[in-house]
Amino acid sequence: MNNRKLAREYKDDFDVKSHFDWGTYYDPKSIFCGPKYDCYGILGFDYESFNNEKPTQKQITKRYRAISRHWHPDKSKHKDAKERFVKIARAYEVLTKDESRKEYDMMRYNQEAYYKKYGSNVMFTFAPKTDTLLVIIFVLLFVNGFVYFAQYNKWHKVCSRLAKAAIEDWNPSQGGTYESKELRDHAIQLMEATIKDKSEDTTTTSTKDSKKKSSKTTTKEKKEKLNDDLRPIIEKLAYDIVDFGAGFHKPTWKDLVVLKLAIFPYHFAIGSVWQIQYWINRLQKKPFSENEKSVLTQRSVGHIIWEFATEEEKTTMVKRELWNLKNLKEWNDEREFQKLSKKEQKQYKEMMKREKQN
Numbered sequence: 001m002n003n004r005k006l007a008r009e010y011k012d013d014f015d016v017k018s019h020f021d022w023g024t025y026y027d028p029k030s031i032f033c034g035p036k037y038d039c040y041g042i043l044g045f046d047y048e049s050f051n052n053e054k055p056t057q058k059q060i061t062k063r064y065r066a067i068s069r070h071w072h073p074d075k076s077k078h079k080d081a082k083e084r085f086v087k088i089a090r091a092y093e094v095l096t097k098d099e100s101r102k103e104y105d106m107m108r109y110n111q112e113a114y115y116k117k118y119g120s121n122v123m124f125t126f127a128p129k130t131d132t133l134l135v136i137i138f139v140l141l142f143v144n145g146f147v148y149f150a151q152y153n154k155w156h157k158v159c160s161r162l163a164k165a166a167i168e169d170w171n172p173s174q175g176g177t178y179e180s181k182e183l184r185d186h187a188i189q190l191m192e193a194t195i196k197d198k199s200e201d202t203t204t205t206s207t208k209d210s211k212k213k214s215s216k217t218t219t220k221e222k223k224e225k226l227n228d229d230l231r232p233i234i235e236k237l238a239y240d241i242v243d244f245g246a247g248f249h250k251p252t253w254k255d256l257v258v259l260k261l262a263i264f265p266y267h268f269a270i271g272s273v274w275q276i277q278y279w280i281n282r283l284q285k286k287p288f289s290e291n292e293k294s295v296l297t298q299r300s301v302g303h304i305i306w307e308f309a310t311e312e313e314k315t316t317m318v319k320r321e322l323w324n325l326k327n328l329k330e331w332n333d334e335r336e337f338q339k340l341s342k343k344e345q346k347q348y349k350e351m352m353k354r355e356k357q358n
Contacts, residue, residue, distance in 0.1 A: 014044050014063065016070045022087075023047075026111055029118050032094050032104050033087055039104060042091040043067060047108070057096055064092040143257050151251040158248045163238040167227050173341045187233040246307030296323035301331075 023041025025033065033039040040047045043063040045055055055063075068089065069075070073082045094100045107114045161175075166184040170176030243249035253259070278292060288296070294314070298306040300322040306314065322328045340348060 014066070016044075016066050019044050019067070025108065026114070031114075031118055032100070033091050037087055037091075039091040039094045042087055043095065060092065060095050064088065068092075140258065147255060147257055148251045151249075151255050154248055155244070155250050158244050159238045159241065162241075162244075163235045166234045166238070167231050169223075169227070171341075173339050173344070175339075183234060183237055184230065187230045187237060190233055191229060244308075246304040248304075293318050293321075293323075299323070300328050 021041065023038030024036065025038040026035070027033060028035050033042060038047065043060060044067065045063070068085065071081050071084045071088060073085055094104055162180055162183065165176045165180035166187065169184060170180060274295070297318050301317060309317065320327050320331060322331055337345060337348065
């Protein structure tokens with residue numbers, strides 16, 4: 001009786017022509033009205049505004065007839081008319097059956113129930129198959145690019161440090177080396193040769209003026225000016241060095257990861273054979289061979305120091321038996337001592353002398 005009364009009092013001012021929003025509802029397997037549309041929304045009802053008064057079957061039927069007439073493929077020229085007409089019929093079917101409508105309302109906010117009844121695998125889809133060859137090529141290009149820039153950065157840092165040490169004329173305590181000193185001397189020779197060629201074209205007046213100017217400058221200013229003049233020459237000489245040894249070289253095709261992977265088994269096999277032979281010699285209590293002494297010394301001091309050392313320095317290191325921890329510690333202490341300034345060396349000697357006396 002109440003439903004009939006509501007139906008009589010219900011005045012439907014629904015505009016079919018302006019109704020295009022059909023709502024949304026999670027229905028991936030198209031059990032109800034499909035994954036895009038809400039059955040209530042298709043017939044122009046807003047489920048959220050129902051409260052306790054849901055549309056009656058008579059109201060649903062009235063809406064269905066109005067909307068289906070408007071979207072009938074024989075009357076509507078809309079490109080989606082046929083598809084929408086089918087959806088309208090399906091929405092009417094779902095909402096006019098008590099069992100399907102009850103299930104539809106229950107599953108609106110209970111997707112777990114939907115998954116249990118109709119399956120949970122509906123959320124997952126397989127991505128398009130990727131070409132394995134293209135992936136491998138991309139990975140190799142990326143890795144090779146990374147290795148190239150890493151190798152270039154290593155080489156560039158050595159060039160920059162060598163150039164800075166030569167330009168500022170660092171002593172051993174500041175980090176200067178024999179190579180930086182040699183590079184600076186070479187740059188000075190080149191600069192003097194250039195000045196000598198230019199001096200033949202200068203006049204006596206300009207020479208006198210330069211003498212007057214030079215007499216006014218201090219020793220520090222002269223050194224700074226010399227360093228500024230040497231900078232471009234030294235930097236060019238430093239960056240012209242392609243290989244510093246110990247792996248600090250400008251990147252080439254030999255640094256390709258593919259090549260390194262190809263020759264890795266060979267190096268691994270050679271190293272394994274050497275190590276096995278070494279332990280056999282130790283078990284037989286044989287004396288160290290010259291090759292074993294060189295390898296052990298290189299492992300003790302490090303690959304970089306060994307590669308940068310001269311043949312004379314290598315011979316000295318081998319004779320000192322640096323694979324012995326005590327000898328290695330003494331050698332490291334001597335290296336640290338050489339890096340100190342003359343004043344610091346003197347202080348260190350006095351300190352060690354006092355320790356011995358005590």
